[in-house]
Amino acid sequence: MSPVDHQRAELRLQKRQLRRALTEEEQERAAWQLARQLSTLPLFRGARHLGLYVANDGEIDPGYILSMAQNQRKSCYLPRLSKLKWRPMVFAKDHPEAVYELNRFGIPEPKTSHRNTLIALELDLLLLPLVAFDTKGNRLGMGGGYYDRTLSHLNRQKQWRRPRVIGLAHELQKVDQLKNKSWDVTLDGIITDQHFYPASIDA
Ligand SMILES: Nc1ncnc2c1ncn2[C@@H]1O[C@H](COP(=O)(O)OP(=O)(O)OP(=O)(O)O)[C@@H](O)[C@H]1O
Numbered sequence: 001m002s003p004v005d006h007q008r009a010e011l012r013l014q015k016r017q018l019r020r021a022l023t024e025e026e027q028e029r030a031a032w033q034l035a036r037q038l039s040t041l042p043l044f045r046g047a048r049h050l051g052l053y054v055a056n057d058g059e060i061d062p063g064y065i066l067s068m069a070q071n072q073r074k075s076c077y078l079p080r081l082s083k084l085k086w087r088p089m090v091f092a093k094d095h096p097e098a099v100y101e102l103n104r105f106g107i108p109e110p111k112t113s114h115r116n117t118l119i120a121l122e123l124d125l126l127l128l129p130l131v132a133f134d135t136k137g138n139r140l141g142m143g144g145g146y147y148d149r150t151l152s153h154l155n156r157q158k159q160w161r162r163p164r165v166i167g168l169a170h171e172l173q174k175v176d177q178l179k180n181k182s183w184d185v186t187l188d189g190i191i192t193d194q195h196f197y198p199a200s201i202d203a
């Protein structure tokens with residue numbers, strides 16, 4: 001393992017441990033504060049097709065955001081892994097009567113028709129989890145490369161239509177500076193329970 005890879009692995013362990021050590025009350029409060037922060041932002045208000053995730057491993061929970069968005073008649077989607085690891089994730093519509101199945105990581109995914117499934121480019125706003133971030137929009141994930149592969153076309157070319165990509169995190173997941181790999185997708189911003197960190201001019 002190269003020194004950089006070693007650093008990334010160490011940082012993952014450290015930050016995952018920190019977020020898992022939060023109490024239920026702390027998680028609950030953080031999730032609520034996150035939803036409050038986000039609800040005031042034009043990038044949320046204007047989004048009609050919204051991608052979110054089911055919290056896992058101490059990740060900040062976007063559950064309140066999901067309910068809020070569904071009450072506002074926004075269409076909400078959750079990631080679905082493909083059978084083949086190298087294929088991008090797709091986004092399956094979630095709704096109160098949805099039926100779920102667990103993916104290979106034990107994370108629930110809505111079972112939906114093809115008609116109710118979008119690719120990343122069709123979303124207006126994608127809210128994604130992360131393990132560590134810096135305020136420039138650099139992101140460290142869990143190490144599977146799932147989001148990087150799914151969003152890789154955003155890095156390669158400027159699309160006239162692309163989703164805003166915003167990381168959700170606990171404030172304690174912030175670091176001074178992350179060294180990105182060539183394939184890491186840069187975020188348009190990060191929202192924590194405490195702050196909004198815009199990282200691109202149009203975030
Ligand atoms: N666009 C890509 N095409 C092919 N392989 C990729 C791509 N992006 C990432 N990978 C592979 O995925 C692996 C994991 O990447 P990385 O360590 O950045 O994961 P991560 O960002 O922590 O995970 P995730 O994206 O799931 O949150 C790397 O070994 C990398 O080679």
Ligand SMILES: [Mg+2]
Nearest residue numbers: 141148184185
């Ligand atoms: Mg990455």
